[in-house]
Amino acid sequence: MIGMTNLLDPHAPATSPRTVDEPPAPYGDVTRSDAAFRAFLHGLPGVDQVGAEARTTVLASRSIKTTAKAWAIDTAISMVDLTTLEGADTPGTVRSLAAKARRPDPGDATCPQVAAVCVYGDLAGVAREALAGTGIHVAAVATAFPSGRASREVKLADVKDAVANGADEIDMVIDRGAFLTGRYLDVYEEVVAVREACGDAHLKVILETGELVTLDNVRRASWLAMLAGADFVKTSTGKVSPAATLPVCLVMLEAVRDFRAATGRQIGVKPAGGIRTTKDAVRHLVLVHETAGPDWLSPDWFRFGASSLLNDLLLQRQKLRTGHYSGPDHVTVD
Amino acid sequence: MTSTTRTDPTPPSPFQYAPAPESRSIVDIAPSYGLFVDGEFVDGTGEAFKSVNPATEEVLTEVAAGSEADVDRAVKAARRAFTRVWGPLRPADRGKYLFRIARILQERAREFAVLESLDNGKPIRESRDVDVPLAAAHFFYHAGWADKLDWAGLGPGPRPLGVAGQVIPWNFPLLMLAWKVAPAMATGNTVVLKPAETTPLTALLFAEVCRQADLPPGVVNIVTGAGDTGRAVVEHDDVDKVAFTGSTEVGRSIARAVAGTRKKLTLELGGKAANIVFDDAPIDQAVEGIVQGIFFNQGHVCCAGSRLLVQESVHDEVVASLQRRIGTLRIGDPLDKNTDIGAINSAEQLARIRELSEVGEAEGASRWQPACDLPARGYWFPPTVFTDVSPAHRIARDEIFGPVLSVLTFRTPDEAVAKANNTTYGLSAGIWTEKGSRILKIADQLRAGVVWANTFNKFDPTSPFGGYKQSGYGREGGRHGLAAYLKGAAE
Numbered sequence: 165m166i167g168m169t170n171l172l173d174p175h176a177p178a179t180s181p182r183t184v185d186e187p188p189a190p191y192g193d194v195t196r197s198d199a200a201f202r203a204f205l206h207g208l209p210g211v212d213q214v215g216a217e218a219r220t221t222v223l224a225s226r227s228i229k230t231t232a233k234a235w236a237i238d239t240a241i242s243m244v245d246l247t248t249l250e251g252a253d254t255p256g257t258v259r260s261l262a263a264k265a266r267r268p269d270p271g272d273a274t275c276p277q278v279a280a281v282c283v284y285g286d287l288a289g290v291a292r293e294a295l296a297g298t299g300i301h302v303a304a305v306a307t308a309f310p311s312g313r314a315s316r317e318v319k320l321a322d323v324k325d326a327v328a329n330g331a332d333e334i335d336m337v338i339d340r341g342a343f344l345t346g347r348y349l350d351v352y353e354e355v356v357a358v359r360e361a362c363g364d365a366h367l368k369v370i371l372e373t374g375e376l377v378t379l380d381n382v383r384r385a386s387w388l389a390m391l392a393g394a395d396f397v398k399t400s401t402g403k404v405s406p407a408a409t410l411p412v413c414l415v416m417l418e419a420v421r422d423f424r425a426a427t428g429r430q431i432g433v434k435p436a437g438g439i440r441t442t443k444d445a446v447r448h449l450v451l452v453h454e455t456a457g458p459d460w461l462s463p464d465w466f467r468f469g470a471s472s473l474l475n476d477l478l479l480q481r482q483k484l485r486t487g488h489y490s491g492p493d494h495v496t497v498d
Numbered sequence: 499m500t501s502t503t504r505t506d507p508t509p510p511s512p513f514q515y516a517p518a519p520e521s522r523s524i525v526d527i528a529p530s531y532g533l534f535v536d537g538e539f540v541d542g543t544g545e546a547f548k549s550v551n552p553a554t555e556e557v558l559t560e561v562a563a564g565s566e567a568d569v570d571r572a573v574k575a576a577r578r579a580f581t582r583v584w585g586p587l588r589p590a591d592r593g594k595y596l597f598r599i600a601r602i603l604q605e606r607a608r609e610f611a612v613l614e615s616l617d618n619g620k621p622i623r624e625s626r627d628v629d630v631p632l633a634a635a636h637f638f639y640h641a642g643w644a645d646k647l648d649w650a651g652l653g654p655g656p657r658p659l660g661v662a663g664q665v666i667p668w669n670f671p672l673l674m675l676a677w678k679v680a681p682a683m684a685t686g687n688t689v690v691l692k693p694a695e696t697t698p699l700t701a702l703l704f705a706e707v708c709r710q711a712d713l714p715p716g717v718v719n720i721v722t723g724a725g726d727t728g729r730a731v732v733e734h735d736d737v738d739k740v741a742f743t744g745s746t747e748v749g750r751s752i753a754r755a756v757a758g759t760r761k762k763l764t765l766e767l768g769g770k771a772a773n774i775v776f777d778d779a780p781i782d783q784a785v786e787g788i789v790q791g792i793f794f795n796q797g798h799v800c801c802a803g804s805r806l807l808v809q810e811s812v813h814d815e816v817v818a819s820l821q822r823r824i825g826t827l828r829i830g831d832p833l834d835k836n837t838d839i840g841a842i843n844s845a846e847q848l849a850r851i852r853e854l855s856e857v858g859e860a861e862g863a864s865r866w867q868p869a870c871d872l873p874a875r876g877y878w879f880p881p882t883v884f885t886d887v888s889p890a891h892r893i894a895r896d897e898i899f900g901p902v903l904s905v906l907t908f909r910t911p912d913e914a915v916a917k918a919n920n921t922t923y924g925l926s927a928g929i930w931t932e933k934g935s936r937i938l939k940i941a942d943q944l945r946a947g948v949v950w951a952n953t954f955n956k957f958d959p960t961s962p963f964g965g966y967k968q969s970g971y972g973r974e975g976g977r978h979g980l981a982a983y984l985k986g987a988a989e
Contacts, residue, residue: 210932212952215783225623227518227835235513418782449513454826458511 187391188427198349205348211379211415220410226450237481238276240445243463245303247282247471255290258283262294264496269478279463280333285326292330304331310401312337323361335368340375348388355392368396368434373412374404382412386419396432407437417455436469442480471498518835520622525613530560533568534705536575537715542568549698552619553832553841553876561698564721569730572719576661576688577736579716584688589645596641596684598711603634610700614672615832617699619841620795622833632957633676639959640684650980655987658686659762660738663731667744668694668843669798675701677974678741685983688717692731695724696844746968764972764982768897769925772918773803777812779930785819791954793881796842797901801926803954807914810907824881825868842877851879851900858884858893889920915943924966928954
């Protein structure tokens with residue numbers, strides 16, 4: 165169910181070899197020099213913050229009820245990257261999370277499983293073993309997550325280690341320091357290098373939008389990551405506040421929409437951090453639906469990086485099925 | 499080139515929003531309504547007319563038409579209230595009544611929103627989030643002015659004019675009522691208001707609010723009816739002030755009728771606003787602003803951004819984005835909370851929109867409409883974009899007052915200003931650019947009463963609103979709006 169298929173060409177092999185040394189046409193030459201890349205990124209249309217917020221306010225007022233809500237809840241569950249990124253994580257907690265990922269609601273076999281389990285790289289092997297045969301992906305954060313403050317060699321070793329442990333999705337962080345000082349080509353080259361180190365694993369590029377601050381920066385960083393070969397652009401590590409917000413997600417969805425229109429390549433989006441309620445998740449799905457379009461409404465192209473969100477989705481799902489609210493003891497603790 | 503392009507229907511999305519209609523059980527529509535004169539609901543002596551739900555053509559109720567004699571009774575009541583009660587009342591006490599009305603509007607907001615959408619056809623999202631809150635805001639704002647008029651910068655001791663005769667349109671029935679009634683009351687005038695023939699219901703509910711607020715009888719009188727009733731209000735000898743919002747054609751005849759009398763006059767008439775998009779604009783937000791500018795309230799907005807002036811270098815990109823965005827607009831049941839575009843207000847208005855759209859095609863512009871299903875009953879028109887429009891085309895000059903956008907291009911800022919100003923109207927304009935200095939320079943050159951920068955169709959009671967040229971004269975809202983209802987101590 166969650167095999168990475170290409171929606172534009174469903175018959176294409178699931179892991180098609182890609183060239184990562186230069187951006188896709190028609191942007192092949194924009195990374196030829198620092199100056200050219202800066203001119204390109206700064207030449208992207210600006211984002212008016214007030215207008216972006218106004219748009220998300222209107223979309224957040226959509227009223228999603230009954231059948232639409234049921235569809236949205238199941239879809240959201242299937243898009244969850246169930247995450248634990250604690251210093252105190254153990255093989256036991258990861259195995260427990262994996263069990264929950266396979267069967268989010270133990271009392272209801274019709275409940276879909278989640279998209280992936282997201283852990284630190286050293287625990288990817290435990291997750292891989294616990295999820296064998298389920299189709300659930302193993303995502304590992306890497307590249308000196310969450311700060312990204314390490315030498316490139318260390319970051320690449322981190323990625324290779326996670327892949328070797330069994331991760332088939334890598335969530336990397338960009339070098340925000342380099343980005344904010346305008347060294348865009350350095351950031352780009354690092355993403356390209358990580359992309360290569362990933363091998364067949366899918367690459368999600370975390371922009372850490374809470375540190376980039378402006379929506380102009382979010383748009384530029386999204387384009388940078390997409391040009392460098394990202395499979396997903398992801399908002400946040402979850403360790404910085406604010407994490408995922410609707411305006412940030414709007415700008416990223418506009419970026420992937422425009423990028424596909426220009427290059428034919430579809431890129432996924434993953435808001436992460438701060439999405440805790442079903443209402444938040446449904447608002448994001450509405451945003452996806454009315455910004456990037458229905459093609460993005462699948463776990464192949466949209467994910468939620470979350471932990472507590474899943475339980476609220478399950479509670480709302482039970483409410484829809486039974487007609488009454490249960491309580492926190494009717495869903496499992498993580 | 500004449501062509502009607504429709505995009506291919508795309509496969510249905512897996513995410514189908516279930517119907518989410520606002521319940522209409524909150525409103526209680528009587529089978530018939532009379533006039534509101536001197537604090538009482540009374541029968542009219544004219545022939546009653548029907549008010550129709552434009553989304554379904556269902557008859558909602560029957561409403562009395564005010565004859566000349568009815569209008570005379572209303573004006574006499576207003577005069578009595580002015581001389582005996584409202585004029586002599588302590589200004590702070592006038593303010594109290596306005597505050598009370600504002601609060602009741604908020605308390606009964608859902609009722610007003612549902613009734614407005616039923617009678618007018620506008621989406622509940624707009625009546626709920628725009629019309630009703632703004633109407634309440636106008637009363638709150640003017641309530642604050644009631645006892646501060648000496649400091650409004652209009653000279654010492656400004657005095658009310660007396661009886662105001664007010665005629666309002668059908669596009670924002672309650673909001674236009676608030677724009678007219680709140681400043682008149684705050685400044686100490688009394689009111690005879692004629693709501694539009696097709697949308698009288700929220701004005702009649704407002705009459706109930708006046709009773710609920712214990713407003714002294716005769717301060718607000720509401721006389722329903724069509725053009726003849728309006729004429730009787732405007733031409734009545736004992737009216738001191740006429741305020742009209744509506745078409746330029748009717749405005750002209752009112753100006754003729756009032757000329758040579760002592761009556762003060764403000765007119766808020768038509769528009770053909772330019773929405774100017776420069777190549778350095780934030781394109782995604784500009785597209786939102788274009789949509790908000792012309793499709794808000796089905797384009798039934800006098801200050802609608804009906805002429806899109808887009809810089810040639812980004813024309814194709816903007817039009818493509820706009821078409822994609824229009825494809826996501828949800829058209830249908832005005833009471834559904836997810837509806838973006840509701841019904842056209844009347845069969846008459848629908849006929850005018852159709853006629854002008856056909857003229858547009860005949861004159862050589864290219865019509866584009868998204869693939870969308872329109873309800874079988876009711877008055878509906880899909881969002882429409884005309885490209886290849888020249889300034890000589892009628893769709894670039896005449897006010898269509900519907901969801902129809904005419905796209906023109908320009909190459910330089912000077913050309914943009916020249917084309918934007920090349921209209922007999924001058925109510926509003928929009929500028930989209932990331933360059934602040936350009937906003938200031940262009941806004942200075944545009945002959946329009948309101949210029950929005952990187953936004954459109956934003957209203958606030960503190961901000962004066964009104965037109966240049968054939969868009970009318972006088973200002974409503976803000977400190978400027980008070981002047982229309984006051985005279986100096988010496989006058």
